[in-house]
Amino acid sequence: MSFKHLPLLGTAEIIATLNLSNAQTQNAAALAHTVARRAWSRRPGHKHSQDYAEFAAAIPACSWLTMFEVGALLQLGRRREADNLMIAARLVHQARAHGSAHQ
Numbered sequence: 001m002s003f004k005h006l007p008l009l010g011t012a013e014i015i016a017t018l019n020l021s022n023a024q025t026q027n028a029a030a031l032a033h034t035v036a037r038r039a040w041s042r043r044p045g046h047k048h049s050q051d052y053a054e055f056a057a058a059i060p061a062c063s064w065l066t067m068f069e070v071g072a073l074l075q076l077g078r079r080r081e082a083d084n085l086m087i088a089a090r091l092v093h094q095a096r097a098h099g100s101a102h103q
Contacts, residue, residue: 004056005032005033005036005056005057005064006064006068007064010061010065011029011065014065014068014069014072018073018076020072020075024076027071027075028068028069028071028072028075029071031067031068031071031074032064032067032068032071035067036055036056036059036067037052039055040052040055040056063089066085066089070085070086073085
């Protein structure tokens with residue numbers, strides 16, 4: 001699996017903190033790319049001309065790291081922590097979107 005879009009230092013920190021094996025690391029990276037590809041396939045009409053590489057490159061580094069960490073937690077059987085991280089990430093995303101609408 002490609003680590004092209006995953007920030008190196010952040011990814012390495014997650015791997016070390018969670019003590020991931022090579023297989024767990026590969027699977028977590030694959031999940032992050034699956035989520036990004038699914039989001040690309042569901043992009044709004046005005047973005048249909050955007051190819052996957054362009055779409056993936058526009059995803060913020062923090063989002064790639066969150067997707068990778070969620071995948072890593074799932075690999076470790078820590079579903080509740082993965083769910084909590086996804087909920088927190090959604091709340092932050094919504095707060096950012098709401099905050100920038102009022103600026």
